[in-house]
Each structure stands twice: as structure tokens, then as C-alpha cells.
Amino acid sequence: MASWKWALLIFSTALAIRCGIVVVTRQYLESNRFEMVREAQSMAETGTLGNPWRLPSGPSAHCMPVYPLLLAGVFYLFGTGVEAEIVKQLLTCVLSSAQWGLMPLLAGPFGL
Secondary structure: OOHHHHHHHHHHHHHHHHHHHHHHHOHHHOOOOOHHHHHHHHHHHHOOOEOOOOOOOOEOOOOOOHHHHHHHHHHHHHOOOHHHHHHHHHHHHHHHHHHHHOHHHHHHHHOO
């Protein structure tokens, strides 16, 4: 089977499993705000990548900025309620499934 077919199969399987877990456990109803999510919320609301703790602390270099910036876009577009939580969890399901789905495509050139 071609490596792109393996990649598509792995991506689809991983995405179905991850989305199924989110739906069954209903994680989107819990809005636990940890450091990265708090920084993303701060970026969406104030334009400052910071405030990773419960008390406002100002700008921060506590987390690497890529994931909080992606989440800030989600929070800016969808707010911080259940709808945003669903989009956030769908985004993380897609990104983590893509990580595994790309393995066959990246392994081929390296002879693995």
C-alpha cells in the first residue's frame, strides 16, 4: 500500500478514536483552564500573551507561544464557553491525529 494511503488510514482512525473519546466523556462541558489555556484567553481578551496563573501576573514567557496563539484565535472567534471548548477539543484531535498520520510519509524518505 502506498505511504499516503497508510497516512490517510492512520489519520482517520486516530481522529475517529479521539473524537469518540471526547464525545463519550463529554469533556467539552468542563472548562478546566490551565496555564496554556489561560495565556490563550488573555491573548484573546487583552492582546497580551501572559497571565498563566489564577491571579493576573502580566506578560509571561511561561509557555511556548504556538499553541496558546492558536487557542487565542479560537477564543477570539468563538468566545470562552462550551462552543469554544468543542472547537478547541476538535482542533487538538485533528492536530494530534495529523501528527501520527504524517509518520508514514516522513518515515519513507529516511528508510524507516
